[in-house]
Amino acid sequence: MSEDGRRLLIVDDNKVNRLLLARHIDLLGHPFALAENGRVALEMLRSEPFDLLLLDIEMPELDGFTVLEQLKADPALRDVPVIVTSSLEGMENIVRCIELGAEDYLPKPVNAVLLKARIGASLEKKRLRDEQRDLVRRFATPEVEQDLQQSGFALGGKRVRVSVMFCDIRSFTALCESQPPEETIELLNTYYMLMFDAIGGQGGVVTLMIGDGLMAVFGAPSSLDDCAHSAVAASLEMVELIDQFNLERTSTNRPPIHIGIGIATGDVVAGYTGTRQRATYTCVGDTVNLAARLEAHTKVAERRILIDGATRNELGDGISIEPLGDVMIKGKAATVDAFAVETP
Amino acid sequence: MSEDPINLSVFADLQAATGPEFAVELANTFLEEAPGMIAELHNARAVGDNERFQRAAHSLKSNANTFGAVALAAHARELEVKGLDDDRLRNDDALSQLETLLAEAAAALKALTNV
Numbered sequence: 001m002s003e004d005g006r007r008l009l010i011v012d013d014n015k016v017n018r019l020l021l022a023r024h025i026d027l028l029g030h031p032f033a034l035a036e037n038g039r040v041a042l043e044m045l046r047s048e049p050f051d052l053l054l055l056d057i058e059m060p061e062l063d064g065f066t067v068l069e070q071l072k073a074d075p076a077l078r079d080v081p082v083i084v085t086s087s088l089e090g091m092e093n094i095v096r097c098i099e100l101g102a103e104d105y106l107p108k109p110v111n112a113v114l115l116k117a118r119i120g121a122s123l124e125k126k127r128l129r130d131e132q133r134d135l136v137r138r139f140a141t142p143e144v145e146q147d148l149q150q151s152g153f154a155l156g157g158k159r160v161r162v163s164v165m166f167c168d169i170r171s172f173t174a175l176c177e178s179q180p181p182e183e184t185i186e187l188l189n190t191y192y193m194l195m196f197d198a199i200g201g202q203g204g205v206v207t208l209m210i211g212d213g214l215m216a217v218f219g220a221p222s223s224l225d226d227c228a229h230s231a232v233a234a235s236l237e238m239v240e241l242i243d244q245f246n247l248e249r250t251s252t253n254r255p256p257i258h259i260g261i262g263i264a265t266g267d268v269v270a271g272y273t274g275t276r277q278r279a280t281y282t283c284v285g286d287t288v289n290l291a292a293r294l295e296a297h298t299k300v301a302e303r304r305i306l307i308d309g310a311t312r313n314e315l316g317d318g319i320s321i322e323p324l325g326d327v328m329i330k331g332k333a334a335t336v337d338a339f340a341v342e343t344p
Numbered sequence: 345m346s347e348d349p350i351n352l353s354v355f356a357d358l359q360a361a362t363g364p365e366f367a368v369e370l371a372n373t374f375l376e377e378a379p380g381m382i383a384e385l386h387n388a389r390a391v392g393d394n395e396r397f398q399r400a401a402h403s404l405k406s407n408a409n410t411f412g413a414v415a416l417a418a419h420a421r422e423l424e425v426k427g428l429d430d431d432r433l434r435n436d437d438a439l440s441q442l443e444t445l446l447a448e449a450a451a452a453l454k455a456l457t458n459v
Contacts, residue, residue: 016374016407023362023370058402087406089425109354109410112361 006051006123008032011041011067012085013059017108021054021085024112028119038062042070045077052122057086057097068100075146079129081122085110143205144281147221157271157284162219163231163263163311164288165204166295167195167238169212170258178255188212191257194241202234207282215292217283220270228265228307228314232341235261235305236319239343258304262294265310293329294338301327303340312339347414349445349452354412368457374407375450381407382443385423389435394427404442413449416442 008030012018018034025032033050035041039062041053053071057064064084071077084097087108094105103125104118136145169175169191176184192209199206199216203224208215218234219227238261246256266287273282294306301324312321320342326335359367381404388397401424408417419442429435 014403014406015377016370016410019370019373020362020410023366027362058399060399087402087409089402089421108406109358 005031007049008052008054008119009035009041009044009050010054011035011038011059011064012054012056013037014056017056017085021110024110024115025054025119027112028116030119038064038067041067045071045080046074050080051126052119053080053082055082055084055086055102057084057088057093065096065100068097068102072101075150079126079133081126083118083122085115143221147281157269157273159267160220160223160270161227161266162217162268162270162283162287163227163265164268164283164291165199165216165218165231165235165261165263166292167214167216167235167259167261168295170260170299172212172257175255175257187257190245191242194245195238198234198237198241201237202230204230204234207280215288217268217270220268220283221281226314228263228311229316229319231263231265232305232307232311232315232319235263235341236343239304243344260295260298261305262291262296262298262307263305263311264288264290264294264308265314266290266308289331290336293331294336296331297327297329297338301338301340304343305341307339307341309337309339312337349413349415349448350456351412351414352456354409354414355456358410358412371411371453371457374411375453378404378407378446378450382439382446385439385442389428389439392428397428398424404446408449411449411453413445413453416445416449419445 008025010018010021010025010032012021013036018036022032022034033044035044037059041055042062044050045053055064055067064086068082071080071082078101081103082101083104083106084102085106085108088094097105103122106115106118133145136148191212192214195214196206202218203222204216204218205221206214206216216231216234218224218231224230238259242257242259249256264287266285268283268285268287270281270283272280273284274280290308294308298304298306303322306324315321322340322342324338324340327338329336329338355367358370362370381400384400385397385404388394388400401420405417405420405424408414408420419438423438423442429438
């Protein structure tokens with residue numbers, strides 16, 4: 001077994017070729033699986049992870065060229081490196097493989113020494129790509145990472161309709177003063193884990209975390225069919241998760257925490273802001289300010305979730321809403337038609 | 345004088361790279377599979393399916409190369425590249441020649457592996 005146990009998929013319709021490649025891979029110490037044509041290979045790739053594909057071209061049902069095309073078109077699979085192993089006639093066919101995204105081409109019968117070197121190089125390149133992707137995901141989000149992959153990085157943004165959510169922990173400063181900082185970090189980590197689960201589960205993306213506060217966007221960078229509904233559904237789940245978390249806290253004699261959430265829906269400009277060296281994905285516009293103000297107003301209104309009229313108008317039945325009328329909100333010159341989402 | 349049905353240097357390399365026992369096992373598999381490839385060539389010729397014919401010839405060429413069956417591989421390659429001939433008799437001749445080359449390669453492989 002190789003040190004890292006990275007798994008290969010061998011795709012060949014010819015039994016002798018399949019067995020021979022399997023033997024080579026086995027001797028190299030990599031775990032592997034076998035597929036007898038392109039259709040079976042794609043099914044396997046979509047149901048289990050592989051780190052490298054050894055692909056034949058001439059196959060019945062679905063040939064290697066089609067497999068390469070489908071891999072390239074699938075965001076979840078296009079990073080899987082492919083080494084074509086074939087005895088194709090004609091340079092144009094080999095060029096076609098490379099143009100379709102194959103990392104390398106090895107003529108059959110495959111030379112074992114060359115195969116080892118090519119597999120090693122391909123797996124190393126994939127490892128570096130995976131590391132880079134994980135790093136971006138850790139400091140941005142999987143959605144932003146995907147957006148960067150698809151569209152590339154460019155400062156600036158585009159106008160999109162989204163729902164913006166702000167959330168923070170009530171009386172967090174007082175809570176911090178009453179307990180050691182280690183406990184506060186632990187509390188924040190649990191709080192963020194719960195909030196990320198609820199927000200991500202509804203298709204939202206957390207774009208900002210400051211202390212105990214967070215901003216999330218529903219509808220960018222990937223569009224959502226019903227961003228307002230998704231945001232409100234996430235907020236109800238967040239409140240429910242905090243209630244459950246509080247049961248656990250009070251059972252160990254720790255004070256419960258309370259959160260306030262503000263949601264507004266409308267046009268924003270979403271994109272990358274900063275410099276070419278250091279940038280962040282964010283949304284700007286009055287909708288963002290309104291969501292932040294509504295969140296702050298939850299303290300005054302003594303409600304856990306406040307939403308604006310635009311969000312209210314996009315919600316269907318099934319969510320209980322309490323109209324608060326036109327309210328004066330700090331930081332806004334005109335009154336705001338605000339609504340409270342009723343929570344259990 | 346024609347060359348040996350199996351290039352001994354190629355076969356020795358295969359044995360060295362995969363182990364002697366595995367090479368025997370692989371040769372057995374080829375001897376089991378090859379008649380199916382010949383049958384596929386005949387079937388494809390019978391229904392005039394050039395793609396199937398070329399794929400079967402490609403498969404046989406690939407395996408022949410693995411064991412160093414140079415003459416068999418060269419003839420299979422010729423069929424792969426040219427495809428079905430418009431002349432039925434020329435197809436029959438070509439397939440008959442291929443079967444002879446396969447029989448020679450199979451006999452040599454069996455002798456080498458003591459099958």
